[in-house]
């Protein structure tokens with residue numbers, strides 16, 4: 066799932082990490098040079114070079130930072146990051162002295178596995194320098210933009226991700242990043258998470274809390290796996306102890322009844338159908354009445370997937386809204402449709418406000434563009450991903466899990 070996108074994102078993070086490493090090395094050399102200068106026999110500089118002796122003995126205002134750093138003496142003596150960190154903070158007393166030194170001290174112990182440069186990276190963050198020059202970052206951001214667009218990520222969403230990465234790596238927010246050697250990945254992770262977690266709510270909880278029967282109506286064009294998804298959700302609810310009745314409100318398409326009937330039969334579920342061409346609202350209404358009479362928990366109502374530009378479609382959904390007032394309207398499309406799915410999500414949401422989306426065929430989608438973009442574009446969350454043709458192949462959409470799978474933990 067989304068393997069092509071994973072590769073592209075990994076290319077970006079390793080390229081920028083390299084750049085950050087180079088900057089870190091430069092910074093390290095600079096700091097070492099500074100330290101040599103500081104080691105000259107001026108009284109205050111001597112204090113920095115030999116903190117155990119000097120700091121407690123001279124608690125003057127401008128040496129408070131050293132004293133703080135020394136409050137937890139480093140076993141390795143003055144050559145530790147804590148010491149040199151405190152030194153650089155003291156050299157620039159204006160810039161938030163104590164906290165960064167503590168951050169850097171905490172970070173240092175985790176940095177061994179990344180080899181060169183990590184202590185220096187922590188130092189760059191702690192001392193308020195940028196992690197990477199904006200200019201150096203720009204060419205990588207251009208590459209990232211291309212990678213996102215070629216993976217079908219919607220333009221405005223790609224721009225949002227780029228802006229987030231840039232801000233996280235060069236702006237004021239970088240201190241929020243955990244410095245465990247994955248600065249760039251963390252920046253990308255945070256930025257991706259922001260766009261794909263839009264509007265998330267607890268689907269199970271909402272269903273549990275609602276008065277029964279809960280009515281869920283499905284919209285979306287034909288051929289994307291809507292019928293299969295309704296069947297998968299019937300199984301999903303059964304697994305959670307909730308009963309369902311299916312309603313075929315797609316009275317427009319020949320063969321729709323048979324298709325849903327087959328799933329209902331396989332899953333041993335009640336299905337309500339009317340003749341082809343009849344009123345979809347009436348079908349779903351009957352299903353709701355059946356659910357009430359038979360103590361059924363959830364009504365799953367299909368609707369026709371005619372073209373989203375059709376006034377008929379809007380009129381149909383409006384009529385369902387007016388007469389049935391469903392608890393949720395979910396938009397279904399296929400992840401593999403990429404930009405088309407994103408555009409349709411926007412148009413369906415404009416036509417008849419949806420509460421969330423389900424993307425089918427994520428298992429067959431190397432790009433991930435729709436999965437990244439739909440929530441941000443509509444302001445409504447993706448709730449499920451279809452991951453295969455079996456009834457159990459439906460995963461709840463967990464933004465954190467998706468981001469982890471895209472860029473590694």
Ligand SMILES: Nc1nc2c(ncn2[C@@H]2O[C@H](COP(=O)(O)OP(=O)(O)OP(=O)(O)O)[C@@H](O)[C@H]2O)c(=O)[nH]1
Pocket residue numbers: 285286287288289290291292293294315324367370425426427428429450451452453454458
């Ligand atoms: N690989 C994969 N195939 C799927 C998934 N969901 C549905 N399909 C397949 O997609 C094909 C179309 O699914 P249907 O449910 O019949 O789709 P549909 O005809 O769009 O249904 P309507 O939207 O109601 O018209 C079927 O072969 C399904 O098995 C999925 O998540 N992954």
